[in-house]
Amino acid sequence: MMKLARNRFILVLAVCLSLITLSGCQPQNVPIGLVYCSEGNPESFNPQIVTLGTTIDASSHQIYNHLIEYDVTTGKVSPSLATSWQVSKDGKVYTFKLRKGVKFHRAQWFTPSRNFNALDVLFSFNRIIRADNPYHDVSATGYPFFQSIGFQSLVKDISAPDLYTVTFTLNRPDASFLANLASDFAVVLSQEYADFLLKAGTPQRIDQFAIGTGPFVLKQYVKNEYIRYQRNNDYWGKRTVIEHLVFDITRKNSQRLAKLLTDDCGVSALPKPLELKVANQYPHVQIQQQRGMNVAFWAFNTLKPPFDDPEVRQALAMAINKSDILSVVYRQTAVEADSILPPASWAHSINPTHQGYNPVKAKQILQKKGLTNLRMNILTMPTARTYNPNPVKTAQLIQADLAKVGIKAHIHSNDWRVLSKKLNRSQYDSVLLGWNADNSDPDNFFSPFLSCAALKSNNNRSQWCDTKFDSILEQAKTVTDQADRKKLYQKAEMLLSEQMPLVPLAHSNRIILKRTDIKGVKLASYGGISFAKAYHNKEQND
Amino acid sequence: MTWYLVRRLNLFIATSCVMLMVLFYVTHLFPVSPAVALSGIADPSPSQQQVITQAYSLNSNIISQFIAYVQNRLSGDFGVSLTSHHPISQELFVVLPASFELAVIAGLIALVVGIPIGVLASFNHHKMTQNVIVATTLTGYSLPVFWIGLMLAHWFGIQQDWLPVSGQINLLYEIKPVTGFLVIDSLLASKQYGMSAFYDALQHIILPAVTLSILPLTVVIRITRSAMQNVMSQTYIRAAEARGLHTGQIIIKHALPNALIPVFKQLGVMLGPFASYAILVEVSFAWPGVGYWLVSGIYQRDYTVIQGGVFVVALLIIFLNILIDVIHSLVNPITKKELYGQN
Numbered sequence: 001m002m003k004l005a006r007n008r009f010i011l012v013l014a015v016c017l018s019l020i021t022l023s024g025c026q027p028q029n030v031p032i033g034l035v036y037c038s039e040g041n042p043e044s045f046n047p048q049i050v051t052l053g054t055t056i057d058a059s060s061h062q063i064y065n066h067l068i069e070y071d072v073t074t075g076k077v078s079p080s081l082a083t084s085w086q087v088s089k090d091g092k093v094y095t096f097k098l099r100k101g102v103k104f105h106r107a108q109w110f111t112p113s114r115n116f117n118a119l120d121v122l123f124s125f126n127r128i129i130r131a132d133n134p135y136h137d138v139s140a141t142g143y144p145f146f147q148s149i150g151f152q153s154l155v156k157d158i159s160a161p162d163l164y165t166v167t168f169t170l171n172r173p174d175a176s177f178l179a180n181l182a183s184d185f186a187v188v189l190s191q192e193y194a195d196f197l198l199k200a201g202t203p204q205r206i207d208q209f210a211i212g213t214g215p216f217v218l219k220q221y222v223k224n225e226y227i228r229y230q231r232n233n234d235y236w237g238k239r240t241v242i243e244h245l246v247f248d249i250t251r252k253n254s255q256r257l258a259k260l261l262t263d264d265c266g267v268s269a270l271p272k273p274l275e276l277k278v279a280n281q282y283p284h285v286q287i288q289q290q291r292g293m294n295v296a297f298w299a300f301n302t303l304k305p306p307f308d309d310p311e312v313r314q315a316l317a318m319a320i321n322k323s324d325i326l327s328v329v330y331r332q333t334a335v336e337a338d339s340i341l342p343p344a345s346w347a348h349s350i351n352p353t354h355q356g357y358n359p360v361k362a363k364q365i366l367q368k369k370g371l372t373n374l375r376m377n378i379l380t381m382p383t384a385r386t387y388n389p390n391p392v393k394t395a396q397l398i399q400a401d402l403a404k405v406g407i408k409a410h411i412h413s414n415d416w417r418v419l420s421k422k423l424n425r426s427q428y429d430s431v432l433l434g435w436n437a438d439n440s441d442p443d444n445f446f447s448p449f450l451s452c453a454a455l456k457s458n459n460n461r462s463q464w465c466d467t468k469f470d471s472i473l474e475q476a477k478t479v480t481d482q483a484d485r486k487k488l489y490q491k492a493e494m495l496l497s498e499q500m501p502l503v504p505l506a507h508s509n510r511i512i513l514k515r516t517d518i519k520g521v522k523l524a525s526y527g528g529i530s531f532a533k534a535y536h537n538k539e540q541n542d
Numbered sequence: 543m544t545w546y547l548v549r550r551l552n553l554f555i556a557t558s559c560v561m562l563m564v565l566f567y568v569t570h571l572f573p574v575s576p577a578v579a580l581s582g583i584a585d586p587s588p589s590q591q592q593v594i595t596q597a598y599s600l601n602s603n604i605i606s607q608f609i610a611y612v613q614n615r616l617s618g619d620f621g622v623s624l625t626s627h628h629p630i631s632q633e634l635f636v637v638l639p640a641s642f643e644l645a646v647i648a649g650l651i652a653l654v655v656g657i658p659i660g661v662l663a664s665f666n667h668h669k670m671t672q673n674v675i676v677a678t679t680l681t682g683y684s685l686p687v688f689w690i691g692l693m694l695a696h697w698f699g700i701q702q703d704w705l706p707v708s709g710q711i712n713l714l715y716e717i718k719p720v721t722g723f724l725v726i727d728s729l730l731a732s733k734q735y736g737m738s739a740f741y742d743a744l745q746h747i748i749l750p751a752v753t754l755s756i757l758p759l760t761v762v763i764r765i766t767r768s769a770m771q772n773v774m775s776q777t778y779i780r781a782a783e784a785r786g787l788h789t790g791q792i793i794i795k796h797a798l799p800n801a802l803i804p805v806f807k808q809l810g811v812m813l814g815p816f817a818s819y820a821i822l823v824e825v826s827f828a829w830p831g832v833g834y835w836l837v838s839g840i841y842q843r844d845y846t847v848i849q850g851g852v853f854v855v856a857l858l859i860i861f862l863n864i865l866i867d868v869i870h871s872l873v874n875p876i877t878k879k880e881l882y883g884q885n
Binding site for chain 2: 030031033035041140208222223224225226228244246248250251252255258259261262263264265382415417418
């Protein structure tokens with residue numbers, strides 16, 4: 001009897017096992033494509049209206065094109081939708097000649113009837129600068145990047161002399177104008193699609209169901225799960241090798257690594273530095289690293305006493321041991337920051353006024369101010385960012401350092417949606433954030449999150465507005481000579497060290513993990529990721 | 543019998559009502575205005591606000607608010623997700639089948655593997671086999687499921703590179719949802735991908751399903767074993783033996799059907815822990831089911847997702863519990879006798 005039961009069991013087991021092995025041996029019929037394990041949900045698919053890197057990655061270089069582009073290797077502006085451009089002598093008029101024969105995406109939700117022309121450029125930028133544009137208020141979040149650089153007050157008028165020429169007239173010369181047009185945020189939308197949606201009464205769909213001219217067509221987005229793109233077969237540039245691009249939304253670092261190791265994804269975003277050691281053990285996994293144009297910082301709410309006192313902020317800055325953070329959080333995949341500008345920027349110079357780690361002096365200042373029993377909160381995000389692989393750990397280290405000078409700090413770790421709400425309501429003492437540059441212009445490191453304009457667009461999380469600082473930035477923008485600009489930015493940095501609205505912590509390297517057989521993933525030191533030139537090694541050999 | 547069914551139906555309605563009341567009360571505890579918590583529209587425009595106020599009777603007393611709430615929820619309107627702005631009911635249609643798929647396959651593994659082992663363990667001939675089975679079962683029962691999941695994923699996925707450790711399928715396959723069960727849908731998509739999508743889906747489900755099946759498996763083994771021991775000592779089995787029937791025949795035809803009744807009953811009791819285990823398994827294997835969706839909703843403070851998820855999971859457990867109870871009474875001759883006696 002026993003024998004019978006046992007025999008049966010063995011039989012069942014054998015059947016099961018053979019099924020599994022069979023499935024392993026089957027020739028794989030996987031579609032040609034690339035899966036990218038990304039770190040979170042995008043807020044929308046329009047980079048004009050956001051600053052979150054996750055959204056930029058999912059949209060800017062996949063779905064859209066820009067008028068002009070940055071050539072990563074030379075750091076110079078190169079043609080994209082605009083084939084050539086001219087700047088008037090006074091630096092106020094920019095004329096762009098547009099590319100002909102560029103087709104917009106054909107998606108389930110829209111079929112274009114005409115090619116790209118000047119009207120699309122007009123629409124894309126008028127939406128941002130003109131309050132009377134019907135789409136101006138469709139974005140609930142505003143246009144944070146453009147507002148922070150004062151784009152609206154800079155551009156006087158945009159006009160189209162003919163269908164393939166666009167002229168931008170500025171109120172004042174601006175050295176960073178071209179760089180800003182080449183940034184990830186300045187994408188070109190379809191005017192025809194906008195009109196179509198307006199007629200249908202659903203204008204808000206424009207940012208979710210995106211139509212662009214880029215190398216990939218957005219196909220489907222399922223929250224928490226995936227974003228599906230398909231190759232744009234009518235692409236004006238070189239057609240991409242991969243047919244399908246999928247963003248596999250995987251919030252946990254360890255799961256992203258696991259998926260990469262088991263070949264469920266080919267490229268994986270934002271590894272923790274500790275995971276690099278694991279990745280190194282696998283020959284089929286490659287670490288792609290690039291010096292980053294970014295800065296992680298700890299910003300104080302300068303409207304709230306006692307953080308409105310620059311001396312207190314100085315003391316807090318001195319209390320923090322940055323080299324601890326560097327070795328524990330970044331594990332030497334970053335450089336210590338003594339200024340906002342990273343060493344990778346041409347305008348970077350050594351900050352002579354930088355104060356190092358000095359807890360004794362910090363304690364003295366705090367005692368002098370009568371702040372012996374200070375309590376404060378530190379806001380942070382639980383997910384890894386390009387500039388900080390582990391914000392919570394950073395917050396804990398800061399907390400420990402503050403405890404040494406007699407400050408009790410409380411850490412609040414929230415998802416982006418909750419965090420941004422708290423920030424907008426100014427309910428915080430300090431926050432751990434960072435900035436990832438969108439272009440190589442040094443202004444990109446100051447205006448977007450430290451200017452008075454940025455305060456209005458809710459990007460200045462220090463709530464700090466200094467007219468002297470703003471005028472230095474303005475001056476630096478009007479000057480075109482690089483050496484002069486560098487001096488001005490150094491002056492700005494010194495003012496920042498004096499005022500200390502935020503403490504720069506580190507400039508981190510940008511890292512992605514990928515399978516060795518995947519090539520051509522563009523990871524610049526700034527801006528979003530691009531898969532337009534990615535391919536599998538095997539496919540090229542075939 | 544009719545009375546019995548009516549009583550069960552009453553029980554179902556009463557329990558659901560209590561659950562709805564608790565959920566309704568909880569919506570007022572969320573740190574947002576009730577209009578936002580109920581509808582999921584983060585910044586309602588004045589006209590939207592008016593529609594919400596009317597739909598949920600927010601201006602009248604608490605009783606009519608509750609009635610309006612129940613009407614909305616039972617008609618399938620759970621509001622929209624605060625993060626994705628899609629209707630909750632639409633998202634549920636995507637995530638529920640994935641959870642069912644995992645649960646059904648895990649349940650099948652538990653029954654198909656568990657019952658034979660339980661029968662095997664019920665015989666006293668080999669003390670050694672018995673002890674090994676009992677000890678392993680007890681160990682499996684006491685191990686936390688997330689730990690088992692991690693260990694299986696680490697060994698079979700990362701170390702050996704045999705099986706994928708997260709997700710439902712390689713996302714490069716684009717499977718059109720027909721039944722909602724990916725294993726079946728991928729088979730239907732064989733025109734496009736051949737069998738490779740199906741095999742990929744199968745490989746993906748192995749680890750999570752095995753992990754999830756461990757708890758019910760151990761319970762099934764233990765219950766089957768004790769029930770079989772109980773049944774095998776009955777006189778009718780001895781009578782069957784005396785008539786010279788084959789042992790296999792005795793077990794399959796006479797002993798097993800009776801021994802399975804308590805196993806079946808136990809399945810109903812196990813639904814609650816099984817559901818919470820399923821959430822843990824879904825999260826550790828990134829299985830895109832209700833549990834994973836619910837936990838992501840909690841992280842993102844998506845109040846409508848939390849409400850919708852809790853509502854559906856709770857309702858399902860209540861319903862299945864009562865269903866199993868009813869089926870149990872239908873197949874169990876003893877309760878049948880009791881029922882007739884009462885009527």
